[in-house]
Amino acid sequence: MTQQQEQLEAKAYFSRHLLEWYHGQKRDLPWRRHRNPYYIWISEIMLQQTRVDTVIPYFNRFIERFPTVESLADAPEEDVLKCWEGLGYYSRARNLQHAARQVKEQYGGQVPNDREAVFSLKGVGPYTAGAILSIAFNRPEPAVDGNVMRVLSRYFLLEDDIAKGPTRIKMERLAAELIPEGEASHFNQALMELGALVCTPKSPRCLPCPVMEHCSARLAGRETSLPVKTKAKPPRPEERLAALVEGRGAHAGRVLIRQRPASGLLARMWELPHWPAPPADDGAGSGGPLPADAALDRLRRSLRTAGISARPEAHYMAAEHTFSHIVWTLQVYRCREEEALPRVAEGRVVYGAGAAASAIDAGGPQIELFADGSGSREDSGAVRWITREDMANYAFPNVFLKLLTAYFDEQDVRSRASE
Template sequence: MEESKLEHQEMNIQQFREDLLNWFVEEQRDLPWRKDNQPYKVWVSEIMLQQTRVDTVIPYFERFMEEFPTMEEFAAADEEAVLKIWEGLGYYSRVRNLHSAVKEVVEKYNGIVPDTPKEISKLKGVGPYTAGAILSIAYGKPEPAVDGNVMRVLSRILLIEADIAKPSTRKIFEAAVRTLIDQSNPSYFNQALMELGALICTPTSPACLLCPVREHCQAYANGKEQVLPVKTRKKSVKNISLLSAVLKTADNLYLIRKRPNEGLLANLWEFPTMEVTVNKQYSTQRQALSRYLEQQYDTEIQLETGSFTHVDHVFSHLKWSMDVFAGEIAKTVNLQDGVRLVTEQELEALAFPVPHQKIWKAYKDTQKSGE
């Protein structure tokens, strides 16, 4: 029934397009990836924008393009450089997939991003949304680019009450975009829908009185703009308690370790960390962490009496609650695979996940205040 929504709706599609596009021409934000709509730049920006705010992405995008202005230069980069440029954006599988796909484009397509749905969708990490965004924005192809913004906007305009949290629902919105899209300017049409969702048709308290397509909106006409889109709640977040340590040798080297090459935050560096479990053998966190570190690295550790900072960090499916201690390494460390002693300068050149960046900042602030 949802698929045929447009067929039963009294909607002047041509007027809707004109109202939407005229607004976008006047009101679109000045974003760096909109300067020339080069496929590589569109691609990088769309991957960065997944699950990340535009204001956050802008400086990352500009640094990325300064470091890797061409696909060839990005393809030639090593993983440490790739992870470092992405540090803080999170969801690191995105940049790994991008790196792999760009290598394929350079090797297989002579550095030219494919311009057909079939070919571009074969690239690693390029799903229906990213493919549609690149094809429409960079190549002017009338392909749908359906993300959360677009589903929210169209659920209201077309009064679509299907659950947008269900993957199968995307097909309904893709079909709607194919009917609505402006064949003469699909680039602006798709960007306008996204922009409308970002600036006007927001998740809560949509600014309906400022909306350029309010007259076409079925949710507004029926008083349902606040209840759409329909979206089931996410599963509850799992809480994990961790103990971490910033450990320094007598000659000012810091102990760090690399995370496994698969799973959460794969291949990023971190300070030694253990998960807190119910264990009556140790009376304090400090005692438990000291024992863990000495066993893990076959050394002697002198931890300070209390933790110097607490860090909470929420991922999409879990929350880390971290108590962090500072300490001295009293003797030689067993540097097994993935464990290093590094200078402060070397440490800051490596990629760390956000919670460990917070640890390092807090540690440096503590050191400065103690001088």
């Protein structure tokens, strides 16, 4: 048998056995219960860089709250964001709603089924377009994600770096050849299911694998050294000082939160106000936490610059928040609202500092208005005084969700103890 014939046979074997395995092993997932293109689409956006088990509860809540394309298109953006709270990559939520409006206006509320149209939807790239077209419409389009690249690089012993762009193109060509006639939907899902359940990154379960016999990596004993992938550079650390401002008088029992800018990191999410901590200058330049008094002093100045009348009192707790490119270490301080608060009414912060106000009015990319990191661009956002119950109306990144929940829990314990 020629090499080309062997290759053809290996491909046919792969597709046939994988498909058969899938019919017996596929998981019962909410978006698999109907072939509803809207459900498939939502699930695929949520599944970007996110595990199935994490997505399931979010998916169920989401389609309950937004059952149709039109209901999503017509919803307030903050509702969509709140539904996405804790899932991460929040631009996915905003892009999804943008795309829902595209579908409503350009395609009569029906998810389009041709490549051009699907690809034009905001937030839909090569993988997601292929996934929607194949899974929802059974079109013979490849849907190549990291999972599929791992499976193919092992089965065919491909040593291309899957972090490189051209590799995905090559994998797509291969994946397209493998789709059995009329079976695009099942086959593409089978490929991903195998990657998720059997051909896992660290320790692949080769024995129960339906295609083990002809897996080139396995036959070469190289299944754990594939795929080849250049590793990402480590995230840079950022030390920050956060203010947990406890209200007094009219704001008693409430905490101050602010909204982030409309673009960039955690866009339009709500948070405790926080600012960069200056590097601790201990002479060695090694960084590390700031001495307590220096931190309090820095925070006092940041609060004043932001137009928040509050006095830092004591360190409360530390919290970490990891992004793919940054790691925040937040040192949270309890602060007391000061009397006489003409500058922090409900609504927007009014700047007292002339320099900051004029700099913002001038427009442009004002990242840091002052060299010391106070008066940052974030200081121009809306602020609110909230209770625990109000948390339901604002979308928070997980770190602040946990911080606020812990704080209000503690307050409840204290108030019950003092009764």
